[in-house]
Amino acid sequence: MRQSVKFAVSIPEKEFKDLETFRKKRGATRSKLVLEAFELWKEVKRKERLTKIYEDGYKRVPERLEDVEAWERASVSVFSQEEW
Secondary structure (H helix, E strand, C coil), X not given: CCCCCCCCCCXXXXXXXXXXXXXXXXXXXXXHHHHHHHHHHHHHHHHHHHHHHHHHHHHHCXXXXXXXXXXXXXXXXXXXXXCC
């Protein structure tokens, strides 16, 4: 089991009430809810970082029109053989 650490967080009362309603409906503890929110936030940030890396790379080396046309021809050839 991982070692746990306690910490205090201050949030506006309205958000606290919303959080309590939400967590009670889910049957989750505050700790579990905060941990899940943090894990989700980390995953969103990871995807944002990867998207930026992809976009930066694409800007440095964009597709050539000839490549796109070749991929389209190959796709049509392959997909036309599939039963839909």
